[in-house]
Amino acid sequence: MTQKTVRTRFAPSPTGPLHIGGVRTALFSWLLARHHGGKFILRIEDTDQKRFVEGSIELITDALSWLGIDYDEGPDKAGGFGPYVQSERLPLYQKWAQWLLDNDKAYRCFCSSERLEQVNNEKKARKEPHGYDRLCRTLSKEEIEQNLADGKTFTIRLKVPLDGQTVGHDLIRGEVVFDNNTLQDAVILKTDGFPTYHLANVIDDHFMEISHVTRANEWLPSLPLHLILWDAFGWEKPLYAHLPVLLNPNGQGKMSKRFEAFNADGKKILVLAKEYKDAGYLPEAMLNFMVNIGWNFGDEREVFTIQEAIERFDINTVNPANSAFPIEKLDWMNGVYIREKLSMDDLAKRLRPILENAGLEVNVDRLLKIMPLVRERIKSLNDIVDLAGFFFHETFAPPTPEMLIPKKMDKAGTKALLDASYDRYSAVPEAEFLTANLLAIGTGLVSDLSLNNSQVFGVLRVAVTGQSISTPTFETMEIFGKEESLKRIKIAIDLLA
């Protein structure tokens, strides 16, 4: 085989935002192109005017760019094979549909949709496989002329061989054989002059010089149609790879943008790329996670950079089986990236807008200071708000007395502890209000008051942070400083008075 330039494409329909199944398809196509140093193309398949949703294209490109899946050619990126939007290529499809007609590879079908429906119903009643009965395939020249003269509308259908077999080769699953007598004379050009997927897809892949057609598994059943079309045109076929489908986390049914899917525990399953972004997942973690579904790095590593994945990616080793979406592994992966792969600065940069969106005013110095305290403790960027949002509250939201009093302690005991704490921490010079010193005093309180660490540190935590789950107590006090810390302890004392 001659070594052509590798050109792959992602060809979504602009029917709404990009969902996670689309991301996976795009990602694998992109990896294939990047691995070979080839080109990755974005093509918009908008041949169904009814399903077009305004703004979809931008939603799709936004999602791709968030993830870092960049394309070399596309609607907004000329590359010499455009236009990259199918509705702008209509004359091309019409020309080649006519060519098929002229060469007896296709025929005009004048059947109404009502008749088509009726045929199907009858077939269904007879328990036969449904499909078109090929009535117009055998129309005489005169009949065709008459229909045209009558101004009847028509579709163009592919003339599929009635017997024999069509054999396809799929990079992921090997040889796939179809009996031609199970195939349909599919419509390739609609009455409105628009092509269907089958026609547009083959013509575009040919003229855009696509070397590898990577698409979702659901296309495998129509592969023979496409192969027949390629042969009808006499064009050199690309290589095909049908990617396995992403199933819901419970393993039932595919992840789809059309359903509101739920987990076994009733949690909503995120299906749109943007929902993952909004939920605080990092694009790097997302990509790393997705690459591990249906493909593996080759050794036992699961955490690696996208560069490393590109180097090793091989479409031939993709696992042909569908897989459930292992969402809990994404949570873990996101945590790994937050605590091990991002610098403190980088993390802070990404956390800042999240705090701001929560209505908090972010002091950047303070944000940087708390990085070491939070990064081991959050799995999603959004977790920062609950864990450490209190660092940026304009006014202190004090705890309730119930939160303050630990189990196995009473109000008087807790107050006594706070009183003692106030006295001792007051005695610390401001410049020495540091974690190690604060801890030493805390430990002193433990032994002097015959309490345990958990009681003393816990009461101080609640007093100072206003919450029972937080960053570590003394580190937090150091960051707040002496004045603020004492002020808060005093508030707690008053609450128990």
Added chain:
RNA sequence: GCUCUAUUCGUCUAGGGGACUAGGACGUGUCCCUCUCAAGGACAAAACACGGGUUCGAAUCCCGUAUGGAGCACCA
């Protein structure tokens, strides 16, 4: 219903005739660490869908069955 396709721990996966007492990861459980929550460390439970072949030998090859998934539109 018909066609295609797939099937290894709960989940993502490794494996492609002998290296399998089936490996890793997430999750789960127990223990350690511990001021909360995490993180970290240690250990554990947990799978070749089933039935027939082929073979000296099968998770691996073949055939059936079962189950999952997809497709069967003038949607992609």
